[in-house]
Each structure stands twice: as C-alpha cells, then as structure tokens.
Amino acid sequence: MKAPTISFLSGLVFGAGLAVSGMADPARVRAFLDLFGTWDPTLAFVMAGAMVPMAVAWLIQRRMTKPMACEAFDLPGTRVIDGKLVAGAALFGVGWGIAGLCPGPALADIVIVPFEAGIFVLAMLAGMIVHRITTQ
Amino acid sequence: MMLPAFPDAAPVAGLAGGFLIGLAAVIMLLGLGRIAGVSGMLARASGIADTGAPRSVALAFVVGLPLGATLVTLSSSGVEPRFTGSIAQLVIAGLLVGFGTRLGSGCTSGHGVCGLSRLSRRSMVATLTFMTSGFATVGLMHAFGFING
Structure with missing residues (x-):
C-alpha cells in the first residue's frame, strides 16, 4: 500500500472512533470538562481505550528498524519542557473548554454539521496562521 | 451499560x-x-x-x-x-485552539493519545496543562452562567 492510502485508512478509523465514542459531540466533551454540572466521564474511557493498542504499538515500534510502509521513523525527539509548550497547551485548553472542540472532533463534524464545524475549523486555521506569522 | x-x-x-x-x-x-x-x-x-x-x-x-x-x-x-454556544464563541475557541496547538506542538491526539502512551514527559505536561485549563475554563463559564444545567 502507498503512504497516502495508509494515512487515509488511519484517518478513516480515527474519525469512526471519534463518532462511536461520542467525542464528535461537543456537548459531551464539554460535559466531561464541567465538574460543576452533570459530570460525564466518557472522555476518560475513550483515553483508556486508545491507550491500550498504542501502548502495545510503542513496544513493537522499539523492535522495528523501520516502519512497514516507508523508509524511516519520523517521531518527535524534543524533550525540552518550556514555556511555549505550557502556554500553548494552556491556550488550547481554554478554546477546548469554550467550544467543547479540539482539532479531531472539529474535522470529524465538518460534513455532518458543516456550518458550526466549518466556522470553528476556519477560525482554527486562522489561529495557526497567526502563530506562523508571529513566530517568524 | x-x-x-x-x-x-x-x-x-x-x-x-x-x-x-x-x-x-x-x-x-x-x-x-x-x-x-x-x-x-x-x-x-x-x-x-x-x-x-x-x-x-x-x-x-x-x-x-x-x-x-x-x-x-x-x-x-x-x-x-x-453544538452549544454562539458563533462568537466558536470563533474565539477556534482561534485559541489553532494558535495554542501550534505553540504547544500538539493537541488531544498527538500529546494525549500518542504522547501519553509513549510515556513522553513533554506530552504529560502538555496534557495535564490543557486538561487543567479546560476544566478551569468550563468551571468559570458555569459560574458566570454561560452554561446551564
């Protein structure tokens, strides 16, 4: 299989998982973050479910010299914990809380709820462009 | 269940x-x-x-x-x-998510799913941070009446 085909498959399964888990539903995600409302712990189950195959995959990855369908692993090597990491994550968390949306679910909803998801995705892309401009 | x-x-x-x-x-x-x-x-x-x-x-x-x-x-x-909230909320949230994920090099999938399972300390710090700020944000929204229920 060619690289884009594998990536497409990964995206397809990712999106299916978001829909099955209920994480494509912003109201459910925000209910997880709302400790003062009717708390919905589903997101914790989703994280637990995702950890299982990935934990095994990291063990397998260590024994591989290269990925199955390309020449080399290209994984983040940075170990520095700096202000950019923390500030970025903090800002992301604020946006995540306001809308109940992070990048995956926003993309997942773009066909089903094109207007609202579309506005969010466009704003997200604008935010990414602002970051690019201001850090150059 | x-x-x-x-x-x-x-x-x-x-x-x-x-x-x-x-x-x-x-x-x-x-x-x-x-x-x-x-x-x-x-x-x-x-x-x-x-x-x-x-x-x-x-x-x-x-x-x-x-x-x-x-x-x-x-x-x-x-x-x-x-979807809950106004268009203005979606725009503000989207801007913050876009800017924040670039500055912090990842979101719930990269840091959360992939980084945590790799036991990356960077991703643990990032995930704890965005979880905390997410909880704080929604808590404040609740306190100020932006969320009912």
Whole structure:
C-alpha cells in the first residue's frame, strides 16, 4: 500500500472512533470538562481505550528498524519542557473548554454539521496562521 | 451499560471508540512511522506548516477523518453532534485552539493519545496543562452562567 492510502485508512478509523465514542459531540466533551454540572466521564474511557493498542504499538515500534510502509521513523525527539509548550497547551485548553472542540472532533463534524464545524475549523486555521506569522 | 452515579456516561461506547482511535494511531505509527496528531496533520495539509508529514499523507488523513466519522454517524451508531454556544464563541475557541496547538506542538491526539502512551514527559505536561485549563475554563463559564444545567 502507498503512504497516502495508509494515512487515509488511519484517518478513516480515527474519525469512526471519534463518532462511536461520542467525542464528535461537543456537548459531551464539554460535559466531561464541567465538574460543576452533570459530570460525564466518557472522555476518560475513550483515553483508556486508545491507550491500550498504542501502548502495545510503542513496544513493537522499539523492535522495528523501520516502519512497514516507508523508509524511516519520523517521531518527535524534543524533550525540552518550556514555556511555549505550557502556554500553548494552556491556550488550547481554554478554546477546548469554550467550544467543547479540539482539532479531531472539529474535522470529524465538518460534513455532518458543516456550518458550526466549518466556522470553528476556519477560525482554527486562522489561529495557526497567526502563530506562523508571529513566530517568524 | 450505565454507570449509576453518572447517568450521561457511555463507558462501553467510549472504550470501543477509544480503541478505534488508538488503532488509527497504531496504523500511522507502525505503517508510516509517524504520530497521528490531528493539529499537526491539519497544519501540514493546509500548508501552514512547512515541516512534518509529506503533504499527500497529511491531506489523505485530513480527508479520511471526516469521512469515517460521517459514515458511522449516518449508519446511526454514532451520535448526532450537539453544538452549544454562539458563533462568537466558536470563533474565539477556534482561534485559541489553532494558535495554542501550534505553540504547544500538539493537541488531544498527538500529546494525549500518542504522547501519553509513549510515556513522553513533554506530552504529560502538555496534557495535564490543557486538561487543567479546560476544566478551569468550563468551571468559570458555569459560574458566570454561560452554561446551564
């Protein structure tokens, strides 16, 4: 299989998982973050479910010299914990809380709820462009 | 299955869907040697980021994701997404998520799913940070009457 085909498959399964888990539903995600409302712990189950195959995959990855369908692993090597990491994550968390949306679910909803998801995705892309401009 | 203490929780659907998300990340990691991080893939696919996955790979991921979600939702096993809040809230939230994920090098998928399972300390710090600020934000919104219930 060619690289884009594998990536497409990964995206397809990712999106299916978001829909099955209920994480494509912003109201459910925000209910997880709302400790003062009717708390919905589903997101914790989703994280637990995702950890299982990935934990095994990291063990397998260590024994591989290269990925199955390309020449080399290209994984983040940075170990520095700096202000950019923390500030970025903090800002992301604020946006995540306001809308109940992070990048995956926003993309997942773009066909089903094109207007609202579309506005969010466009704003997200604008935010990414602002970051690019201001850090150059 | 229901959790008596949390009537809205969907633990089985959550675990099953989470497993699929993990599987998708496994395909990306073992197949192409990459992190299945949605913010990074989106930045690369749109051309906003110059480094990362080859553009064709990022584009294929970004097209596949909504397709998978749509197929599940249409086959009725998925939940209809409920959007809350105004257009202004969506715009502000989107700007913050876009800027923040670039500055912090990742989101719930890259840092949360992939980084935590790799026991990356960077990703642990990032995940704890965005979880905390997410809880704080929604807590404040609740306190100031932006959320009912």
